[in-house]
Amino acid sequence: MSISHKLLFVGDVVLHSKPQFSTEIQQLFRASIMRCCNVEAPLQGAGKSVDKTGPLVYQAARAAEWLQELGFNLFALANNHIHDYGDEGLLATRNSFPLDSIVGAGREEDAYGMCAKTIDGIKYGFVAYGENGYGALNGDRNVGYAWVNHPRVDRDIARFKAQVDVLIVQVHAGVEMLDVPLPEWRKRFYEIMDQGADILIAHHPHVLQGIELYKDKPICYSLGNFYFEYPSDHPQWNIGGLLEIELKDAKFHHCNLHVVEKKDVSVVLWDKERANTLLERLNDKLSGSTYEQYVDREAVTLWKKHHAQYYAKAVNGMVDYSFKGILKSIKRMVSSRKVDYNMMWHNLCIESNLWLVKRAIHRLKKGHDTP
Known part of the structure; x- marks a missing residue:
């Protein structure tokens, strides 16, 4: 049965x-x-x-x-x-x-x-x-x-x-x-x-x-x-x-x-x-065949709406949200120890946050969705 x-x-x-x-x-x-x-x-x-x-x-x-x-x-x-x-x-x-x-x-x-x-x-x-x-x-x-x-x-x-x-x-x-x-x-x-x-x-x-x-x-x-x-x-x-x-x-x-x-x-x-x-x-x-492109577009949208600000908060509110500007500001702030390490951990160690930002940056580097 x-x-x-x-x-x-x-x-x-x-x-x-x-x-x-x-x-x-x-x-x-x-x-x-x-x-x-x-x-x-x-x-x-x-x-x-x-x-x-x-x-x-x-x-x-x-x-x-x-x-x-x-x-x-x-x-x-x-x-x-x-x-x-x-x-x-x-x-x-x-x-x-x-x-x-x-x-x-x-x-x-x-x-x-x-x-x-x-x-x-x-x-x-x-x-x-x-x-x-x-x-x-x-x-x-x-x-x-x-x-x-x-x-x-x-x-x-x-x-x-x-x-x-x-x-x-x-x-x-x-x-x-x-x-x-x-x-x-x-x-x-x-x-x-x-x-x-x-x-x-x-x-x-x-x-x-x-x-x-x-x-x-x-x-x-x-x-x-x-x-x-x-x-x-x-x-x-x-x-x-x-x-x-x-x-x-x-x-x-x-x-x-x-x-x-x-x-x-x-x-x-x-x-x-x-x-x-x-x-x-x-x-x-x-x-659908456009699934991954949709994900990448949404990644850029969420980068602009939220995640760029998360990186800004981590390094005390930088203004330049370009990828190059982020790297420079991180280097500068780390040297002076003015870093919100909780926020930085949130950005870099939570898988979804890291993977999303990597996709957004990759698309922006190609010249798509330029801020």
Whole structure:
């Protein structure tokens, strides 16, 4: 007799109120054996803020309780905000959930470990990683989140796959507010699939991205925000994805990406026609012949809008934003030790930031999109 299971995944969650799900979403939850979200921030009340570039994010002290009441039973903690309130904040948050329901954060062996669940005789394995960031376990701390480019990751994935029937990998990575993945991330995700992952699900960009089948296995590039209570004027901030994956006899059978929207404290499903229009557009961008040119143009746009300023801040507000001017200013400021090293680390060590800027500079050097 065939065994069929459904798994459900949503993207980034930061709660300051308890969400209310529409009837349709409640039905999807009831039909799924595993229901997972990315817990994007520590719970309020433990730890002290760390020294970092970017916002410090926390969520309500009762967020763990609310998420479990809503039906979630698997929690990914590998992300760039989970360590915003240090070791104490991360560990207190981790301890607020059942320890057999957490992936991606804690002390090193816990963070890089696999959560295994056996259901109807089928063994599922879940792991979660994030791109480099403040809190990544990249050799300079004992508590944090699993880093997707750590040398151990590929070996771990191959080892985990040998222990389970189905291995699901989540990765928190990508360029924020960009509706396609960088080619560098696509390449990395292919490597992860080749090591043994059966399904790969990503989040972090805060907007939806497309889905592709790689060797008949699904890669979802970004689920966007599910319920992220943090100020933003971006029109897609409250729109995300709910990914429903169906497996038959421990083999991927089908996936359905539903589009959801946060409206005040409610989360509702878009109708199929509206959702399909958006998803087709995203998938066309991902699979089209102009995909890489589109990425490079967007890289230049984001360089002009944000990243040039990030380099300016790192070296005390230089005015000349040309590549030559950046190099001269960095050299001058380093010699006088007037450098914001947190910002410089943010620019050079977080993979998405570095790869995006390299693409922008390469295009500008060719004379395209001259500022």
